[in-house]
Amino acid sequence: MIKVLLMALMFSVQTTGWVAYAGEPYQVEQEVEVDTLNDEEFDLVCRVVAAEARGDTFQGMMAVAETIKTRHEQWNMSVTEVCTAPNQFAKPYQGEISTAVKVAVDDVFHQNKSVFDGEYPTHFHNGTVTPYWAENKTYLGQVGGHYFYGY
Numbered sequence: 001m002i003k004v005l006l007m008a009l010m011f012s013v014q015t016t017g018w019v020a021y022a023g024e025p026y027q028v029e030q031e032v033e034v035d036t037l038n039d040e041e042f043d044l045v046c047r048v049v050a051a052e053a054r055g056d057t058f059q060g061m062m063a064v065a066e067t068i069k070t071r072h073e074q075w076n077m078s079v080t081e082v083c084t085a086p087n088q089f090a091k092p093y094q095g096e097i098s099t100a101v102k103v104a105v106d107d108v109f110h111q112n113k114s115v116f117d118g119e120y121p122t123h124f125h126n127g128t129v130t131p132y133w134a135e136n137k138t139y140l141g142q143v144g145g146h147y148f149y150g151y
Contacts, residue, residue: 037109041079045109047092048083050101053144054093059115060144061104063124068150069108070120116140121148 006047045068050068053064068089071082083089107113119138124146125131 015018037079037105042105042109043097044083044092045079046101046105047094048095049105050090050093050095050097051090053146054098054101056144056146058100058104060146061144062108062113062115063121063146063148065105065108066114066116067121070122070150074120074122114123115143116148116150120150122151123149 004108028132045065048068049061049064053061056064068079068082071077072079075082077085083092119140121135121140123137126146127142134147134149138151140148140150142148
């Protein structure tokens with residue numbers, strides 16, 4: 001296993017070859033631009049993902065992180081602004097952050113992985129509510145215990 005610490009804010013990576021992730025090999029051959037987080041942003045995103053989805057599936061945690069990333073990129077907001085916007089996400093979890101949450105956030109922000117195959121989630125809710133805004137968004141699907149929407 002190779003671990004790389006990324007210090008740049010933005011960079012381009014050329015990857016080619018076979019990668020094993022969670023025991024499932026897949027081929028990587030693409031050029032991607034990756035938006036990295038500083039330590040404080042990474043911790044904040046992990047804490048928000050943990051607050052929203054720590055009991056969820058790994059893909060569910062990734063999907064919440066993707067929603068934060070989409071808002072950051074498409075709404076011209078900092079990651080901190082997205083995570084701390086009033087009435088948008090649960091308050092950051094104050095307990096210990098699991099490895100699964102950290103890997104999910106890293107996969108989304110540093111490895112440019114997605115569970116939405118070309119779609120960009122901007123909103124989500126759990127299955128116990130039906131928010132008023134859902135009817136005006138494009139339903140992307142259920143991932144774990146949450147329902148995701150975009151434009």
